[in-house]
Amino acid sequence: MGTLSALFTPERVAVVGATERQGSVGRALVENLTADFDGTVVPVNPNYESVRGLDCVDSVSEADADLVVVAVPAPIAVDVVREAGATGVTNVVVVTAGFGETGGEGVDRERELEAAAAEYDLNLVGPNCLGIISTPVGLNATFAPRSAPPGSISFLSQSGAFVTAVLDWAADQGVGFKDVVSLGNKAVLDETDFVANWGDDEDTDVIVGYLESIEDGRRFVETAREVTRETPVVVVKSGRTEAGAQAASSHTGAMAGRDRAYAAGLREAGVVRADSVQDLFDAARALAGQPVPETNGVAVVTNAGGPGVMATDAVGDGPLSLADFGSTTVDALRDRLPEGANVYNPVDVIGDADNDRLRDAVDIALADGAVGSAVVLAAPTATIDFDRLAADVVDLQATHGLPVTTCLMGEERTRGAADVLSEAGIPTYFDPARAVGSLATLERYRAIRERDRPDPTAYDVDREAANGVLDRARDRNTTRLGVEAMPLLDAYGIPTPAGEVADSPTDALAVAERIGDPVVMKIVSPDILHKSDIGGVKVGIRHEEVYDAYEDLIARARNYQPDATILGVQVQERVDMDASIETIVGANRDPQFGPLVLFGLGGIFVEVMEDTAVRLAPVAETEARAMTEEIQASPLLSGARGRDPVDRGAVAETLGRLSQLVTDFPSILELDVNPLVVRPDGVEAVDLRLTIEPES
Structure with a gap:
């Protein structure tokens, strides 16, 4: 498979299935391509002499194209792709439906398509997709009703309908795109390929995506983990309530279901996960237009008390904190603001403030060393000119170099100001919580970039003894094991009674x-x-x-x-439980992401409480320790109500050893140690249950 950069920068595009028929995909493709494309469009259809004023050729072999868009019926689409490959074409987009999504013959047809792409080493998008867009060259190889406004966001979607909706919405929201890809069935190219490509693209500031699935979770994690060191990736993943764990036979299998697996995988990849489409593009706009903060301290400056309180509440809901102003800042604010104004954070310049007063307050707040970002809120008053306020915010943001978002609480009076702010990459919202949320996204990405990623510890274990336990189970023709398999834990250095x-x-x-x-x-x-x-x-x-x-x-x-x-x-x-806490450690093998490990409060209430943390295996010690601090019951482990704190180091080591076990033995599908008794002086695995693959 070749580089994907040529996919978005073709000089000649052939549309196979181009037609004059009103309402057809072939006609829409030609119309969209001829609207702004810098290169040449070649219609391919033996039944026409010309389409939309362009001379037709009879076959793709006559088109001399470097990108072929296929819009012919599914039964002949594979032959067209083969012909394109045979003529030396590298990049193909198959918009045609009727492949794997239809089942039966469609599945077989998609396999043929994959084989053709492999034979000719094709970059193939689709099938069953909307197409692709690249704004720098005016390429709109889709049948969407409108193209994308230019910008620095590259966008991929598993749903073509979602792409058309986003393009329509973006035109009114000041959101611009560099590249847009409708993935379709992902027969060849998938989300990982495009994340890797855009990670190397200097013109892509942010990668955003709508995903229903990830084809190869481990490959995606490895790729995105490198990309997100420099380029933020934001994804909204649908299917949170998917009942993928219904057939699980263990506590871990039930609790580390499909969405938990995706959450763990995206976290490990350094991907910012959005909860909604609104959050997705709020995050994208902030990451594309604003610098990353150096601290999590945020300053709130407002001319209205109520919105200021709302913003302050929103700060407490995420990773941000209200910056604690230094005495110099407080004194400067006291000198510039009238009596009755609040000179501490959040700064309230009160309702009669004019533009000069509001600008002074923002300027002073941004100069404070504890401030990493700021949100400026303004309600409409007779003394505030929104257009001038926008110009001031743009100037101050550039001067101080800190991320700023705004909340202009109006509609008609704020439109011009919103355009000015958007042009400068400064997000503006009506809702104070959304303004703060955008800053929280920047802080989350800062944490991702600065996250320490040590290699997992390789423990000294007895793999031969562990393999013997599993072999004996297979000899009995059983796939489920219980406490008779405790020697498996002994072999991996996990203490047992x-x-x-x-x-x-x-x-x-x-x-x-x-x-x-x-x-x-x-x-x-x-x-x-x-x-x-x-x-x-x-x-x-x-x-x-x-x-x-x-x-x-x-x-x-x-x-x-x-x-x-x-x-x-x-x-x-018998294990002494008086100074102990029952926890659970477990593992579950996900089809996309491979082995996951789980830690949480254990005992008989584990599935009722579901107070757990999940990570991909193998787990480094720092991540394992973070798991013990992530659960809601973490204070119990720290010695609540006069108890001595438990040995978190021993818990982290146990998680590391367990993750090494399930990584070493792919035949282990599910495993529970419940309870893992934790004490101030160590841990003991009291009970065990696991499921193994019968033939592996």
Whole structure:
């Protein structure tokens, strides 16, 4: 596959399927291409001598084009692509539908398309897409009703309809684009290819996208992680409520469902995730037009108390904080502002302020060393000229070099000012929360760029012993394992209580005597997932009670599920829970992103509370420790209500070792350690459940 830069800078574009028929895709493509394109457009259709005044050729081989747009029926589209490849064309856009999205024959047809692209090393967009746009050369190779205004945002979308809606909206919002791509079915080129291309493009300041899926999650993460060091990427991902975890057989599988996997993947990639289309382009405008702040301190300057309070509340909802002004700033504000004005942050210049007073306040605030960004709010008054205010803000932003957003709370009176601000790359909004939100996006991107990304620790482990545990499970033709697989954790250095699986009462007593009095006894069956629900766990069993406890556990299991496979009873050292907290560590293998690891509050309420943090495996120690601080129950780990703090280092190491385990053994699909008992002096994995691939 060649470089994608030529895809957006063709000199001759062939439209295969060009036609004069009103309302057709072929006609719309020719009309859009001839509107502003700097190069040559060649219609291809043996049934016409000309289309829209341009001479037609009979086949793509006669077009001598460097970009071919295919708009013929699906059954012949593959032949056209092959012909284009055979003539030396590198770049192809297939807008035709009727491929994988239709199932059946369409899936086979898409495979043929992929094979043709591979044979001729084609950069192929689509099929079933709207097309592509590149404003620097006036290229509009789409059948959208309007093109894109020029700008520095490059935009990709999995939905063609979404592209047309955004283009229509952008024309009235002052949002401009460099390149636009409708991905369609992503038979060849996908989101990762375009993120990589635009990351190397000096004319793209921000990459934004609407995605319904990511084809290769790991490849996307590796690519975006490098790109986002210099170029911000903002994505809105649909399908948050997708029920992808319904078939999961573990706590982790249920809680680390598809959206959690995407959230973890996008976070690792350094991508800013937007919650809505509005947030997507609010973020894009801020990132495209404003510098990245050096601190998270924000100054709020307003001529109206109410909007100032709203902005202050919004600051507290995100990663920003109100800047604490130095005494020099406070004194300067006190000298310039009248009595009754608030000289502390948020600065209220009060309602009778004129433009000079508001400008002075903004100037002084931006000069304070604790201020990394500012939001300027202005309600319409008889003493404020919005056009002059806009010019002042543009001048002050350029002078101080700090990011600024504005909130001009009006409509007709603010339009000219909004245009001036937009031209300078300064976002303006009616809603104070949106103005603050744009600054919060800049702060999030600063954190992404400055994030330390150490390599995961490679722990000394016994892979041979771990493989033996999995081999024995396959020999039994089972895919689900429980506490009988505890040696798997031992092999990877994860502490476990002393214990063994006994297959008779006599054996159970012998194990109990070796461990000491009292013990914990658990039914061992790959078919009984929730042992506590059937009374399959007995705690505090003394030696004289072991025989009866063993028989009772077996009977309970038989009564609950007569056909269950029962491997015996685990006899385990009792863990002191008085100074301990029950947590869960787990892993789940996502189809797109591979293994994920999870940490959270454990025990029997884990699925009720769902207080967890998720990361891609393998996990570096700093990220593992961050997981322990991310959950809402983190204060419990720090020693709430007089308890000693737990050993977070041991928890982080356990997460690292577990992530290495599931990375080393792709056959592990799901794994729960619940509970992982954490104490001030370390951790212990008390229970285990995992699912493995049967044939791997």
